[in-house]
Amino acid sequence: MSSATRLQEAGTGAGKDLARRHPGAPSRIRRAALPLGSLLLFLVLWQLLAVSGTWSQTLVPPPAKVWDAFVAVSTTHDGVRGYNGTYLLEHLGISLRRxxxxAGIGIAAGVVFGLLMGTVRWVRSLFEPWITFLRTLPPLAYFSLLIIWLGINEEPKITLLAVAAFPPVAVSTTTAVAAVPSSLVEAARALGASRWDVVRDVLVPSALPETLTGVRLAVGVAYSSLVAAELVNGLPGIGGMVRDAANYNNTPVVLVGIIAIGVSGLVIDGLLLWLERTGVPWRGRA
Structure with a gap:
């Protein structure tokens, strides 16, 4: 046997041994490589489109200009602190707090109403049409009314995000509670469980997976309503920054704000997905 053949067999054996020791390594590498590859492809296409001359660079700035804008709004540049005197991270932090x-108020109210509508039939008949009506309204449809009622400070922004986050959680919780098998409820009552015990020990655990899905949807809806919530007196705030930059055709800063909203949304959705997998590990296995 030649030395080249022995080296090839040794390498093959080492690869098999590595695969046996880390069976999920190739799939993890593929899962990491695909998003990275799609990002690189997107940047290349973006650069080609920006330099093609199809649109002016005011409308489609190249990635380098967007990067320069990111650096400018994240640091003190030429004596100017960030954007409008506030760093990008501070804008984002204020919006995340809102x-x-x-969304926290809307989610809490949605869970309570979902449990009530899922367990008390007349409550569901009374409130479900109104929740459906609210769910179909775009945020801008009632934001002006909130400004008239609540002014231009934080109150209309918080209320808008709460109203936007409420319906998904209420609907998902109601559906999940109503779908709990009656045999489980009857068995709990036969064992002497009170109404509160049935809610706590039977209905809530059974509805939890769908409720957490509703929470993820609610946070997504609240995020999509962020720019609308910060249309008026939104600075400091990431949505207000995007809106203000758009007024001056400052496309690079607009793109920086959009990317910041999207990336932070991905991180938050990943955390909620982890919470869902940790809180309801039985989902998909029963």
Missing amino acids: IALG
Whole structure:
């Protein structure tokens, strides 16, 4: 046997041994490589489109200009602190605080109403049409009314995000509670469980997977309503920054804000997905 053949067999054996020790390594590499490859492809296509001359660079700036804008709004540049005196991270943090408060209120109210509508039939008949009506309304349809009622400070922004986040959680929780097998409820009552015990020990665990899905949808809806919520007096805030930059045709800053919203949304959705997998590990296995 030649030395080249022995080296080839040794390499093959080492690869098989590595695969046996780390059976999920190739799939993990593929899962990481595909998003990275799609990102690189997107950047290449973006650069080609920007330099093609089809549109002016005011409308489609190249990635390098967007990067320069990112650096400018993230640092003190030529004596100017970030954008409008506030760094990008601070804009994002203020908007995330608004989303946490507004979406948190909407999610809490949605869970409570979902449990009530799923367990009490007349409550569902009373409120379900109104929730459906609210769910079909775009945020801009009632934001002006909220400004008239609540002014231009934080109250209309928080209320808008709460109203936007409420319907998905209420609908998903109602559907999940109504779908709990009656045999489970009857068995719990036969064992002496009170109404509160049935809700706590039977209905809530059974509805939890769908409720967490509704929470993810609610956070997504609240995020999509962020720019609308910060249309008026939105600075500081990432949505307000995007809106203000758009008024001056500052496309690079607009793109920086959009990318910041999207990336932070991906991170938050990943955290919610992890919470769902941790909180309801039985989902998809029963």
